[in-house]
Amino acid sequence: MIYTCTFMPSVDYTTYIPTFELGELNRSNDVYYYPGGKGINVSRVVKRLGVDTIAGGFIGGFTGDYIESFLRDEGVKTDFIRTPENTRINVKIKSTEETELNGPGPDLNEQNIQSLIERIGLLTEEDWLIIAGRIPTSLPSSFLTELATHCEQNKVKLVVDTSGPALKQIMEIIKPFFIKPNVQELEELVGKTIHSKEEAIVYAKELIGNGIQHVVVSMGGEGALYVSSEETLIATVPKGKLVNSVGAGDSLVSGFIASYSQDGCAEKAFRYGVASGSATAFQSDLCKKEDVESLVSQVIISKQ
Structure with a gap:
């Protein structure tokens, strides 16, 4: 099973x-309400690509209820x-420029964190755990150590899509799959x-x-x-009009993992991931399977 963990989900009003x-009154007839958060985006796209997934993390209140209901309506199982x-x-205001106003994440208490650790401890070598999005500073330093211990002992395939000090810290404790x-994030990781x-390839290696x-x-x-x-491998991206950059990177992760989890072919998964990211970038919401499959043939892969 592919599990995702989003520490700070949101309801995105776009x-x-x-x-x-x-400073003026602005009116719009074109608005959308979506569950937000990188891990949630990954679960939504993975399910749209025909692979089962369970979305987890932390939610609360009426907005949390909305997220859970929305995901279940899309066929995504939840374990928040x-x-x-x-x-x-x-x-999120989409105009001649994009403007965003993000609310604060939750203050997580010891019981919240322990509940998450216990659930991670139940995963097995048949499972994937995708930790995506910003990791709150309220998490104790011991959390990542316990996460690493469970994943290593149970051979859970850990996927990490975060940035900054948290990514560096995770990589010092455990080597993600x-x-x-x-x-920019690669530059932060390698300090160069x-x-x-060509340089990006060197540092990725x-x-x-x-x-x-x-x-x-x-x-x-x-x-x-x-x-x-x-x-x-190097991939080109399909040609198209950029409509929405939010979720494109999450969709790349989704496409790669959804494909790789089925047959373990990295080149196929890479192509599918790039097509998934592009498909999301070309529309107002996250991509669907038919959107991705229409672009797969346009992703050109070259070997180095």
């Missing part, structure tokens, strides 16, 4: 306005831990400025040398790189 005037606070609401940094795809099994580096319109101990 509105499209031709012209946004700061309830918190006493309402899950945050994030406002898969990570997907963008170029990256000027080209360093991560592989340190024990990570699969690294995908997303490079926006320039495509993506895949590196493992066995091969290095």
